[in-house]
Amino acid sequence: MKMDSVRIDKYLWAIRAFKTRSIAAEACKNGRVKIGGSAVKASREVKVGNIIEVKVGVMNKTLEVKELIKNRLKASLAQEKYIDKTPAEELERLDMIRQMKTEHRERGSGRPTKKERRDLERIKKP
Structure with missing residues (x-):
């Protein structure tokens, strides 16, 4: 079954941008996650091709969604699900x-x- 969208907090957790989903949701709440230049809520749906700007620690990462996943994968597989455009x-x-x-x-x-x-x-x- 193909998905057409996934919650942003779930996606960021699944690709291992954040250690836990609650930390990913907190980052969204605090405005450290942006899509199209505007801050998003944790419930925002992300689709293939979206450009996500994430502030993780001291670094601002820019990621393009390549494939949607909602379950956490090992790091080597998770890196294949997005394109790092930092x-x-x-x-x-x-x-x-x-x-x-x-x-x-x-x-x-x-x-x-x-x-x-x-x-x-x-x-x-x-």
Whole structure:
């Protein structure tokens, strides 16, 4: 049986964008999920070809629905159900954030001062 639409929270959970369906629904409620540039409710139906913008952590992902599923699949199969159209700038920003997290302070320099910490936070934010 072919489906013509699935709830957005269920789809995002099934493709493993979120760990639980309730977290996916909460993201919709908080406006972190958009279709066509407008925030959507968790009950919004998604169809093949829809472009979904999802804010997951610090990253803004752009996904195109390739195939509808409503049950969770293993990660390798779930990746085949959508096309990741996330801009290259966003991926570069994520790499920069990862590098900054792994950067280490010189041994013996101690904790960052309030000013140093604020400077680091300013660099990390988009």
